Amino acid sequence: MTEKTDFNPLLHLDGRIDYAALRPEHVAPAVEHWTKALEEVLNHATDPATPATWEAVVAPLDAAVGHLGRAWGAVGHLQSVVDTPELRDAYNAGLPVVTELFLRLSQNEALFAKYKAIRESDAFASLPPVRQRILEREIRDFRLSGAELPEEPRARVKAIGEKLSMLSQKFSENLLDATNAYELVLPDAGRLKGIPEDTLALYRASAQSAGKDGYRITLQYPSYLPLMKYCEDRDLRETVYKAFSTRAAEFDGGKFDNTPLIREILELRSEEAKLLGFPNYGELSLAVKMASSGDEVLAFLRDLAKHAKPAAERDMAELRAFAKDELGLAELCAWDQAWASEKLREARYSYSDAEVKRYFTEPTVFAGLFGLVETLYGIKIEEAEASVWHPDVKFFVVKRNGETIAEFYADLYAREGKRSGAWMDSDRSREMTAAGLVTPIAYLVCNFAPGVNGAPATLTHDEVTTLFHEFGHTLHHILTAQTEHAVSGINGVEWDAVELPSQFMETFCWEREVVRGLTRHVETGEPLPDELFEKMLAAKNFESGMACVRQVEFALFDMILHTSFDPEKDDVQKTIEAVRQEVAVSFPPAYNRFPQSFSHIFAGGYAAGYYSYKWAEVLSADAYGAFEETGVTNPETGRRFLTEILERGSSRDAMENFVAFRGRRPTPNALLRQSGLLTDNEAAR
Structure with a gap:
């Protein structure tokens, strides 16, 4: 039997992608094939002879964009989890081609005119509401991409977009290379x-x-x-x-220095915003989010800091006193803080994270996690075989009433060549096509330490919480009921609401009945003892004030960089130091270069959006209150959360989803109470 040497997995997208067979040399032919296919569909859609209808313009264009998006998304995914010089070269060769086409698509005047003609046609009123919503959003996005600008500024916006994609990729590469070096x-x-x-x-x-x-x-x-x-x-x-x-700063002789990239990224974002008629990039970013303005976000963050900073100051004073009196540290330095905090936790609550970790064995954690969501949402999750990109990767199918409704890959362990952090991304979205219903597929990625010497991996409680967080994103994507790609799963969900399902899932990690099902001691097989769990609960809000102001610090820094910061004369390092003076209680040494590794805002999607974590925490804590009122594993409440939030995707505004589930608009009291920053009496007012 002869080996198939001409098979290119990126050209076969009807089912699962054959990741084990995917090679760097497959990237260029796939990019050429799918970009050419999209160009042909675009030319037909914008032909004056083509009628301005959903069926003639939107549907075929969505299909063509979906093919290119899935193939290119798979390449980007692999570049994040199994980076090699050859794959990086292939990705960087394709990146400008794909970026240019998508930017040109977003600015195409003839296509913009077609969408507007569909909206203004008599047939628009007879379209399903979800398609009307998609068209309205597409028209908004055309405007935000510069489609209505005169030729010269429109071309400049496109050039900026192309350059920003390259700079963000280089930022990510520098950070990965500096980490691996x-x-x-x-x-x-x-x-x-x-x-x-x-x-x-x-x-x-x-x-x-x-x-x-x-x-x-x-x-x-x-x-x-x-x-x-x-x-x-x-x-x-x-x-x-x-x-x-x-890492990735000037101290390595400039080999992986992200400092010049940061300035150029900020300059280009500022220029792009002004070309599009916004005073700054922050306001441009917020045009598609729940928050209405940079001022609203800044006020929200500073209000959180007002509640959290007094508690944070108490936390830090206690830690410094303990470090001095019990650990012999006259000065508590940045490299002492995590160590001293763990020592204080052990002294105060008589347990250590290392002790707890022995109970959270990976197979048991997954079994408990799956059992929880199976109870809440009426699904069944089973491990299955699939072609994967690394031997450690696992694959699962999700079923309801015996029928497969979704699938996901789980890539859990840290390794060289894999980007740090944890995330969920889409391989494929749920949608109805001419060939029938396409079910969703997701990537679930973490960076845990693998088991050694034949023992299963064990997770800290923080790592269990991270897993639950990313699985919340996964559920949001794969349990959607939508059949239009643009509103399916996480697609189109406001960025400051997309963290709601993920942070919601974290809260279950503090429920006794859930935690018992997640634990089995790596040696004895015993579940986590109630006594130890009581100590964990007592320590739940240990240093929560410091944790809160730390997140506020990041979010304030991000929003200031994208609103009042002047890239031509202001200094990034001085800005983060000024933010710390305002809200922080912990101050790192002068050589600390946090901005150079802040990939969320310079290489991810969180620019002028990092506040989303705290914003969505308000939503998730309040939503979880409904489960506290009815029983945290109540299937009826779970089904309501499923139907009003998870299944909805972006088919309606996130606030409408929340109100439909909770019966009212959100308040911050539940978050402040859960974090120990508000008493039960204050929360009830």
Whole structure:
């Protein structure tokens, strides 16, 4: 039997993509094929002879955009999780081609005219409401892309968009390369006192995989965070902290320095906003979000800081006093904070994260997570076989009444060549096509430490919460009931509402009946003892004030950068320092270069939108209140959340979804109460 050497998985999109067969050399032919197909459909759609109807213009264009989007999305996904020089080159070669076409599509005057003609036609009133909504939003997006501008500024907006896509990609590459470039190999465990055995095993395995003896520490989170939290050697903590906090900055001789990219990104965003008639990029970004203005966002964040900062100051005062009196640290430095906090938690609540971690074994966590959502939403999740991009990747099908309604991949472990963090992304959206109903497929990505020596992976409670968060996004995408691609799943959901289902899921990680189903001790098989869970509950809001102002710091910095900041004369580092003076209680050393690794806003979708995490926390905490009132695993409440929020996608405004579920508009009281920043009596007022 001869091997199929000409098979290109990116040209076969009817079913699942054959990821195991996908090679960098497949990228260019696929980009050429799908861009050409889209060009042909665009030419037909904009032909004067083509009638201005949904069937003649919108439907075929959506299908063609969907094919290119799925193929290119798969390439981008692989570049995030199994980056190689060859794949990166293929991605960077295709990026300007795809970006240019999508920008040209968004500014096409003839296509814009067709959409407006459809809206103004007699047939518009007979279209289903969801299609009317899609057309209205498309027309809005044409305007926000510069389609109504004169030729010269329209061309400049397009050029800016192309340049920004390249700069964001380079920012991401620099951060990944800077992270991967660092390693610290220790010949023995003499300097690693305090670090749990499972992390020591990870360090040994990392050294072996790199062909070295001893213990290898990297800047990947599963390696970095345990060292900062548990290592008794203060000098070692400082060394690794400095390496981590100066990534992708000027200290490496400029090899991976993101500093010039940040300035250019901000300059281009500011210019783009002004060309489109907005005073700044923040207002342009908010044109498609729930929040109405930058001033509203800034007021929201500062109000949160007002509630949280007094608690944060108390948290920090207690930590400094404990560090001085009990740990012998006259000065609490940035590289001491996580270690001292863990020591204080152990002293105050008589347990450690390392102890808790032994109970959260990955197979049990997944079984408990699946059991919870199966109860709430009437579904069944089963592991299945599929072609995957790495041996660690798992694949699952989601069924209702025995019928497959969705699928998802789970890529859980950190490795070199994989972007840090955790996220969900779409492989395919639910939609009705000429060939029938297409079911959704999602990517669920985390960066946990794998199990070693045959033992299952164990997760910290924070990591369990991260998993629940990303699975909330996954459910939002795969449990949609919509059949129009533009409003299906997470597509088109306001950015400051898209975190609602994810942060909502986090709250279950603090429910006793749920947590019992997530735990089985890695050695004894016993569930988490009630006594230990009570200690965790008592510590739930440990340093919550500091955690809140930290998020407010990031969000304020982001919004100021995109509203009042002048890229031509203001300094980014001085700006983050000024924000810290306003809201923070913890101040890093002068060499800290947080902005250079803030990929959410410089290489992700959160520019002038990082506030979304806190904004959506208000929504999610209030929504969870409905479950607290009826029983947190009440299937009836779960079905209402499913039908009014998860299934709706963006077929109606997020606020309408919330009000339909909760019966009223949201209030911040539930969030403040859950975070320990508001008493029950204050919350009831």
